[in-house]
Amino acid sequence: xxxxxxxxxxxxxxxxxxxxxxxxxxxxxxxxxxxxxxxxxxxxxxxxxxxxxxxxxxxxxxxxxxxxxxxxxxxxxxxxxxxxxxxxxxxxxxxxxxxxxxxxxxxxxxxxxxxxxxxxxxxxxxxxxxxxxxxxxxxxxxxxxxxxxxxxxxxxxxxxxxxxxxxxxxxxxxxxxxxxxxxxxxxxxxxxxxxxxxxxxxxxxxxxxxxxxxxxxxxxxxxxxxxxxxxxxxxxxxxxxxxxxxxxxxxxxxxxxxxxxxxxxxxxxxxxxxxxxxxxxxxxxxxxxxxxxxxxxxxxxxxxxxxxxxxxxxxxxxxxxxxxxxxxxxxxxxxxxxx
Amino acid sequence: xxxxxxxxxxxxxxxxxxxxxxxxxxxxxxxxxxxxxxxxxxxxxxxxxxxxxxxxxxxxxxxxxxxxxxxxxxxxxxxxxxxxxxxxxxxxxxxxxxxxxxxxxxxxxxxxxxxxxxxxxxxxxxxxxxxxxxxxxxxxxxxxxxxxxxxxxxxxxxxxxxxxxxxxxxxxxxxxxxxxxxxxxxxxxxxxxxxxxxxxxxxxxxxxxxxxxxxxxxxxxxxxxxxxxxxxxxxxxxxxxxxxxxxxxxxxxxxxxxxxxxxxxxxxxxxxxxxxxxxxxxxxxxxxxxxxxxxxxxxxxxxxxxxxxxxxxxxxxxxxxxxxxxxxxxxxxxxxxxx
Numbered sequence: 001x002x003x004x005x006x007x008x009x010x011x012x013x014x015x016x017x018x019x020x021x022x023x024x025x026x027x028x029x030x031x032x033x034x035x036x037x038x039x040x041x042x043x044x045x046x047x048x049x050x051x052x053x054x055x056x057x058x059x060x061x062x063x064x065x066x067x068x069x070x071x072x073x074x075x076x077x078x079x080x081x082x083x084x085x086x087x088x089x090x091x092x093x094x095x096x097x098x099x100x101x102x103x104x105x106x107x108x109x110x111x112x113x114x115x116x117x118x119x120x121x122x123x124x125x126x127x128x129x130x131x132x133x134x135x136x137x138x139x140x141x142x143x144x145x146x147x148x149x150x151x152x153x154x155x156x157x158x159x160x161x162x163x164x165x166x167x168x169x170x171x172x173x174x175x176x177x178x179x180x181x182x183x184x185x186x187x188x189x190x191x192x193x194x195x196x197x198x199x200x201x202x203x204x205x206x207x208x209x210x211x212x213x214x215x216x217x218x219x220x221x222x223x224x225x226x227x228x229x230x231x232x233x234x235x236x237x238x239x240x241x242x243x244x245x246x247x248x249x250x251x252x253x254x255x256x257x258x259x260x261x262x263x264x265x266x267x268x269x270x271x272x273x274x275x276x277x278x279x280x281x282x283x284x285x286x287x288x289x290x291x292x293x294x295x296x297x298x299x300x301x302x303x304x305x306x307x308x309x310x311x312x313x314x315x316x317x318x319x320x321x322x323x324x325x326x327x328x329x330x331x332x333x334x335x336x337x338x339x
Numbered sequence: 340x341x342x343x344x345x346x347x348x349x350x351x352x353x354x355x356x357x358x359x360x361x362x363x364x365x366x367x368x369x370x371x372x373x374x375x376x377x378x379x380x381x382x383x384x385x386x387x388x389x390x391x392x393x394x395x396x397x398x399x400x401x402x403x404x405x406x407x408x409x410x411x412x413x414x415x416x417x418x419x420x421x422x423x424x425x426x427x428x429x430x431x432x433x434x435x436x437x438x439x440x441x442x443x444x445x446x447x448x449x450x451x452x453x454x455x456x457x458x459x460x461x462x463x464x465x466x467x468x469x470x471x472x473x474x475x476x477x478x479x480x481x482x483x484x485x486x487x488x489x490x491x492x493x494x495x496x497x498x499x500x501x502x503x504x505x506x507x508x509x510x511x512x513x514x515x516x517x518x519x520x521x522x523x524x525x526x527x528x529x530x531x532x533x534x535x536x537x538x539x540x541x542x543x544x545x546x547x548x549x550x551x552x553x554x555x556x557x558x559x560x561x562x563x564x565x566x567x568x569x570x571x572x573x574x575x576x577x578x579x580x581x582x583x584x585x586x587x588x589x590x591x592x593x594x595x596x597x598x599x600x601x602x603x604x605x606x607x608x609x610x611x612x613x614x615x616x617x618x619x620x621x622x623x624x625x626x627x628x629x630x631x632x633x634x635x636x637x638x639x640x641x642x643x644x645x646x647x648x649x650x651x652x653x654x655x656x657x658x659x660x661x662x663x664x665x666x667x668x669x670x671x672x673x674x675x676x677x678x
Contacts, residue, residue, distance in 0.1 A: 007408070007421075008668075010497045010668055012364075012427070016364050016368070018358065019362065019446075020450065020630040020633065021626060022354060023358065023451070025351075056460035056641075056643075057632065058457065060629050060632040060644070061457055064626060064630050067623055067625060067626035067629050068626045070354075088351070096348050099355070103355055111362045112362070114366045115370060119392060119393060121393030121394070121396065122393075284405045287360060287406035287407045288359075290403035291356075291359040291363060293399040294399055304396070
């Protein structure tokens, strides 16, 4: 999505109708196509029957997924690609489809109100007419909360693995992942850096979900849950504080408050690591980051995404002595600030 | 959309969230961004004010359109690209945004029911619970009809211009475009081939809209409207019959009936020219064609898209002595059958 498109009529129309491919993938994840095909190939009548599809369009649907690169078809049998087998089979720990389940259940509908959002500046999700934090309703319902947190893991996995490698972790011994959700960033970091111990910091309701996820990875001896509300409580004292897809949820004052709290909590020489789909400084290349900012319009009262330069400026304002931007993977970059 | 994608987590997620870019473009067309910017560049506050956008996300929205390649930003002023100025400014005859207006108003919502459509085999649009032709309700409302027909022009323009060049028109003198809508295919064909005269064939309600469009192009001396219902009436006798984005609306029996009527109407040596987003014979490359077939699931009781080989087989079945497939532009190909 960072390439220039739309120079011919059919390219313009294909972007405008791009929700077709998107929704086909979302429906495939919803119906468990990739879980059904895990580790084995299946012919059309069998696959159609197992998924409960009407014969009219089942073949077009599966062949569409082949043409989009999400399935293979060999000798009349459908099979996952190596990537979809790894990332979209719900039974594997490498599953990242939670974000797509959330997009299918919630965002696709909410985004149909984009024009209204742009005209009013107001969010368009379940909290459209509610007051208070956009996360309150979510955190009050354990099933929705778990699904949301798994979605966050899905959208973060690639960046989490890059952070586990690209931050100079050797210099540090302790860290806290703030707004940790299931804890995938913390898990990836300690998996790749065996000398580290860390906290997952989030609202108390998240505790059991974090602990289940960490236990599943057999990391309970090195990762502990630290309950807290980052609007009310201070953050734990550590060498490194990470915040992945957190800063973009909040308005400018809230963003600076969070950076300020991180600065206060860090040991001297420590680092804050912020990551998001950070927008390029020219604001003309990272389309996904700019669209993610519109997603914050749809989802939150005041959130927005930002450029690396924006974040560096805020970090220096709250007292970090140096700050730099480093690309992670796809649309994601991190900003590292040193105390 | 014909390239293999989805081999990394972020690529998978970007397709799954591809409806963001799609909806941003649809909202831009809905709000008239490209019409507002026609022929001149405008700064952020002015553009935001003219479109009535809230300040919260206007800049992200416009910069998102820059990053997607639909706007340029030079010295702080937003401007159309040459392509969006030509194709998405509503005041120009080259406007193709009708299909995007229709996608924004109707299809985006209807596609949110794709899973239900796949499970039931039933259409999910306004005619979900209605009987009879999916076009009846549409044709009964002149404003909706005009918008739908303009949409058809939008999705057909590139292919229409290719057909005007690639069919050996020199061999023929008369043609009828069956299911002509606004008549853009007929218009493009006679603009490029000054020796031809032709008919636009469609339901009587379409007549005034066809005639307005043809008059606008000053072609009323060479193009005439021929009212008719292709389920009840025979087609006019001519050298060439064209049908663009018609065959995919109907079930297999109806498709063959239409080809049979075309064969009966043609002069000896004449040609039928069928075009659609024709699926490759392997059914593994033209993702747009396969998704268009799912769009026929959403929109019609029995329609589906098809491969070139499918169409060649049907043409030979109804008596055409030869038939061949030729690529037009983007996802569209034509099948030419010779009587």
